[in-house]
Amino acid sequence: MSRKSLQEQVDAFTRESPLSIAHPLNRYAASDSYLNLPRHACMHWRGLLQPASGAVSGQFLVDERLLPGVPPGSRKSEFVPHHQAILCHCKPLNDQWEPVGSENRYPDIPDRWDIYLLMRHQYDAIAFTGKTHAAVIRRTDATHGTILKLRDWEADPSGGLYRRTRVKSQLHRRLGRNPYPYEIERAHAKTALTYLGYELPGKPKPRHKLWPERLRKLGFEVEIADVIEPARHVTMSIKQQREYQTRYPERYWYV
Template sequence: MPRQTIQQQIDAFTSERRLSIAHPLQRYLGSGCCASLPRHAKLHWRGLLQPKSGAVNGRWMVDERLLPTVPPSGRKSEFEPHDEAILCHCKPLDDTHEKIGSENRYPDIPDRWDIYLLMRHQYNAIAFTGKKIAAVIRRTPATHRTILNLRDWETDPAGGRYRRTRVKSQLRRRLGRIPYPHEIERAHAKTALIHLGFKLPGKPKERHGSWPGLLKNLGFEVEITKGIGPTPHVAMSTKMISAYRERYPDREGYV
């Protein structure tokens, strides 16, 4: 059997767990760049930006979980091939009530889980828009070695397999319950990125200054647009308010 090329190895690894976006998604005004992606003070927005057509489709969510997944055959025809679309995640802009260590505390820093998904799934780029900056993070040929290092670590019984089991048990002790799958995945992603060399400093100022360089060291291409203006506030529906209060029962009067 002929030896697989690096690209074939990457394709095999990223297609093991295909990441699809469920429908229906809300359609927004066409956009030529990530600087005009939808943003909200209190909600996450996840979706797809299709650069060729400018189409933007997504959904507001209370929490940081991915949009529900569907089989690849369930994709609607208006979506471009997954390797051309850009996966988007805009975190809540109001971080005043977020606990220390929360990914939502820093809207101008990409989510570590998103970085992991960029290596683990079939999308070649992710984008986000924060308070002051917008950014697109792309895979390049220089990223291939990092992705294969992740693959080797995850399949190593003394590496990724052991760490995932340990993460699950640590979360169960800390939470006092069985953790949800997305909580395990998020904790595992953080551990994997630390193994690969993406370890964010503890101080906010240092975090904001270091994350682009850390990603470039892993082979990613980072495009940053600075000076993003304020976004028009998007009104929350009754259902959104109910879900928000359920998530934050101690913040009566905030919504």
């Protein structure tokens, strides 16, 4: 039996757990660029950009969890073929209330969980639009070695399998409750990227400067733009306001 090519091995790995995006999603004005993705001062926006048609669909969420998955047979037609869609995540632009160390303090830096999803699932690119910069990050042939290194580590009982168990127990002790699945996945993604060599400095200025270089060393193609339009105003629903007040009960905030 012939040995599989690197591309075939990567395809097999990323197809193990297909990442679906639930619907219905909100549709936004068609865009010919990742520079015009929807953004909000206080909320996360997650969704999909279809470069060929310019279709943009997604949802605003209070926290950073993914949109819930749906069975593959229930996907809307505009999301097929799956790999042609760009997974998008625009973090809250108003980061003044975020704790030190939170990914949400840096809307101009991609979330580590998003980088992990780009390696672990079928998407070929992710994009975001922050306060002053926007970027699209693409997998290339040079990324194959990094993805397969992640595959082997996650299958190793003394590597990724062990670390996932440790992450879950550490979160339980720190939070005083059973962690949500997305909290475990976020912590696991951070551990995985550290293993692969993607570590960022603690201070904001070096972090903003170095993240593209660190990703390129892993084989990703990074395209950055620093000319973006002002954030589109989006009105929060009553339900969203209540969720936000629950998240930040002692803080004064504007809609």
